[in-house]
Amino acid sequence: MVIARLRAAGCVFAEDETELLIATARTPAELAAMVERRALGLPLEHVLGWAEFSGLRVAVDPGVFVPRRRTEFLLGRAVALGRRAARPAPAPVVAVDLCCGSGAVGAALAAALERVELHASDIEPAAVRCARRNVAAAGGEVYEGDLFAPLPAALRGRIDILVANVPYVPSEEVGLLPAEAREHEPRVALDGGADGLDVLRRVTAAAPQWLAPGGHLLVETSERQAERAVETVARSGLVPQVAVSDELHATVIIGTRPAEPAAVTVEE
Structure with missing residues (x-):
């Protein structure tokens, strides 16, 4: 029945x-x-x-963005980079999950890394309440606010892995999404502005101030937006890379903050 x-x-x-x-x-x-x-x-x-x-x-509570399977590709890339960034014990990898929704990416990242200092943020109160249940179990903190604004200032220049599952659907295409998404998920988690890249631009512009030298920003986008997204990442001073999964139909842009140049000593 x-x-x-x-x-x-x-x-x-x-x-x-x-x-x-x-x-x-x-x-x-x-x-x-x-x-x-x-x-x-x-x-x-x-x-x-x-x-x-x-x-x-x-x-995942009602009214909260549902994590997509394709985002597991972004997670996999973040885990690989996080393992490379791992420091000798007891120093943890510093990770931030922006636009965290339910906190699924941050929680899964913490589960995959041995030592991690995890922070997450979202502008939606319902998402923050939900994420706190998932991220707290991983020993992380969740903040309510717009992108980087609610994060502790002490994180500036310390973030090794910054994941941002930003909304990237162009505004005029939100109405074409399946009813499950457009009627039951918050529009702020779907609508990326006129070309779908408004939030990505804001994240990318601020990311260099928050990333540690050699730290990585990872954002999900669509294949057709990838070229413009790469240009945006490069303009911010990050070194861009595109990763694609045909199996999951996923495109991830990785922006890396260049490592600080080594100090030069002059012997007299």
């Missing part, structure tokens, strides 16, 4: 979703309510209260 109800509502993976709903519901009444919410078009993750991201079960 559950499968039939979900199929009738247009759920493509009705069988898989049914298994998840049955496994999550604690009573028949709760299952019936969850099925009805899903049939009405709520994202499955909002109905379940969690999403699977890089092997973690991440809490």
Whole structure:
């Protein structure tokens, strides 16, 4: 009956979703309510209260951006760079998750690195409340505010890994997104302005002040926006690189702050 109800509502993976709903519901009444919410078009993750991201079960509350599987590619790149940046114990890698949403990327990054000082921020109060549940479990801190504004000033010039899953859908294309996204996720987490790069530009412009020498900024964008995104990163003084996953249909721009030149000593 559950499968039939979900199929009738247009759920493509009705069988898989049914298994998840049955496994999550604690009573028949709760299952019936969850099925009805899903049939009405709520994202499955909002109905379940969690999403699977890089092997973690991440809490996702109603009204919070749902982490996408393609963002696991950004995570993988961040983990690899974080491991290279690792310092001798007990010094941690300093990581920041901007536009953190549920905090999925930051939590997964902390889970993958041995020692990390994790910070995250988001402008949406609902996202901050949700992220605190996920990031606190990883020993991190979450701040409410616009991009870098709420971060502790002591982080300036110390960040090794800065991940920013910025919104990058052009404003006029938000209405073309699936109903699950445009009706149930905050527009601020989707709308990237006229060309989709407004928030990326703001992050990139400020990033060099916050990154440690040799630190990395990682942002997700679309393939068609990659060229302009690279130009933006280069203008900020960061060294750009493009990473692409055909399997996940993911494009990540990495901007690296050049290491400080070594001091030159003159012997007399």
